[in-house]
Amino acid sequence: MLDVAGLVGRARDGEPRAVARLISLVEDAHPRLRDVAAALTPHTGHARVVGLTGPPGVGKSTSTSMLLSALRRQGKRVGVLAIDPSSPFSGGALLGDRIRMTEHATDPGVFIRSMATRGHLGGLAWATPQAVRVLDAAGCDVVLVETVGVGQSEVDVVRLADTTVVLLAPGMGDGIQAAKAGVLEIADVFVVNKADRDGADVTIRELRQLISMGRRELAGPRWRQPIVPTVAAKGEGADDVLRALGEHENWLREHGELQRRRTARASGEIEAIAMQRLRAELGELRGGDRLVELASRVVGRELDPYAAADALVTDLRGG
Amino acid sequence: MLDVAGLVGRARDGEPRAVARLISLVEDAHPRLRDVAAALTPHTGHARVVGLTGPPGVGKSTSTSMLLSALRRQGKRVGVLAIDPSSPFSGGALLGDRIRMTEHATDPGVFIRSMATRGHLGGLAWATPQAVRVLDAAGCDVVLVETVGVGQSEVDVVRLADTTVVLLAPGMGDGIQAAKAGVLEIADVFVVNKADRDGADVTIRELRQLISMGRRELAGPRWRQPIVPTVAAKGEGADDVLRALGEHENWLREHGELQRRRTARASGEIEAIAMQRLRAELGELRGGDRLVELASRVVGRELDPYAAADALVTDLRGG
DSSP, X not given: OOOHHHHHHHHHTTOHHHHHHHHHHHHTTOTTHHHHHHHXXXXXXXXXXXXXXXXXXXXXXXXXXXXXXXXXXXXXXXXXXXXXXXXXXXXXXXXXOGGGGGGGTTOTTEEEEEEEOTTOSSOHHHHXXXXXXXXXXXXXXXXXXXXXXXXXXXXXXXXXXXXXXXXXXXXXXXXXXXXXXXXXXXXXXXXXXXXXXXXXXXXXXXXXXXXXXXXXXXOSOOXXXXXXXXXXXXXXXXXXXXXXXXXXXXXXXXXXXXXHHHHHHHHHHHHHHHHXXXXXXXXXXXXXXXXXXXXXXXXXXXXXXXXXXXXXXXXXXXX | OOOHHHHHHHHHTTOHHHHHHHHHHHHTXXXXXXXXXXXXXXXXXXXXXXXXXXXXXXXXXXXXXXHHHHHHHTTOOEEXXXXXXXXXXXXXXXXXXXXXXXXXXXXXXXXXXXXXXTTOSSOHHHHHHHHHHHHHXXXXXXXXXXXXXXXXXXXXXXXXXSEEEEEEOTTOTHHHHHTHHHHHXXXXXXXXXXXXXXXXXXXXXXXXXXXXXXXXTOOSOOOOXXXXXXXXXXXXXXXXXXXXXXXXXXXXXXXXXXXXXXXXXXXXXXXXXXXXXXXXXXXXXXXXXXXXXXXXXXXXXXXXXXXXXHHHXXXXXXX
């Protein structure tokens, strides 16, 4: 029997094993998550959620580790959710060098959790905000959500942060041009890591051009995305990144954007929970036979898939 | 005014622009897709759908191109759906060398289409089967669905093929071990490309071990996944791949699996259409205000997200 109240209490006291257990319940889509969420919610709303993404190879884990150290020097409690890409092929290649974070493993003010999302019924949109909620209730001042920018769902998750940091590095060449629309759309702060390498000035200049082009298309006041050069492997630039994060937080508060973003995050979470429930109900109609029956008729060309979907939704409403 | 009947008629006559237009309608989630599906469905069920996936760098596009040429030599009409990873960062890097396929661009027996899935409301699970349906109705004997194996959604789509080909290459090292469960699960045919390189024999041997380990866990008759070495850049091994595909097709038919897989594909398609509709309805409740109101209450810690989802689903049923 799962003692939800006890587990939540211990997580709030900062017990790492209780926090880990609660995030595991999210990963496993445990049936009692509903009770967990009810117990956690009153204790949430404190953590600042920062998303961190970028293409493979830019040094995301090193950068996360650098930010972690800098935040710890400020005395902040920090949670890190590293969202693993869910491909069966990914192996270790896309994940980068998580080993660097082991230096924080024994720090009681730090929770680090890799979330494997493969096989998740509800996907990242479902699991991530719930895991963030656990870390928030456990007293984290900052929650860093780190993803590899390889899939739309990963990027969507990062966009739900209060502030999204997009990492780039010199030598991406045409990559920046090709990626411009998407990158501009999601970044609140750009970090150009490996800024001691050749071509860093070119990357920064190209990025600056893209930002000014993007701004021209927009009317009204808007956050001016800063570009922060770092050399994460040497720990250089951490304070500049934190300063940029602080300025963005102030901007968010002044413009009512923090509330708006958090409402958007909660909307996504509610929607994902509702959709998972509806999906389960669709699959269970007439003991699971209804969907198969309709699909057989589509394969038999009696019915088109839209008409079949209509029938399914009608059954759901009647059920 | 969109002339659906005319467009479908021209697509069935094999007019490339009509086929392209119909797939664009899928990409754009056009409101008249419902009519398109109704018009296409009676003409579907002929095409053999082959999924092709594997980690970046194994030579997927070269392999697709090689298979395309081999199928054309057999006089087959072939459609290729290249599913682009939807990351804003992907640029050209993950896509591989699509340029090789330009040699087929002027062949009237070939349709090649890259599908960008970014921003798709329903995602890959929604768009891909509908695009396959277009190519099927347009008279393709074979539809190749090619994806980069970087996200669960991409892999899910490939699993919905009649036959799934997983490409690997020498030098992945631990990758195969790390990936074993996922890879074994989805592959009907393994292709080890770049088989003229050092280490190809090791890759094949490791793969063979994995397959035999996997088989021990299963009772009853089961398809024995073949391993086909190829050198796609030199066109070597194409006929062996086609032979393996043919044998798998025979096995599917003999064991009633073809019908089962197509029913599963149609189930996924119906479910995705129904879910997209339900998602839209959730978002529109009380003119779009209901979800925002509930989300504000979650942010304000009055309500937990599960209770909010309950309220949303109750409203949906009542609506």
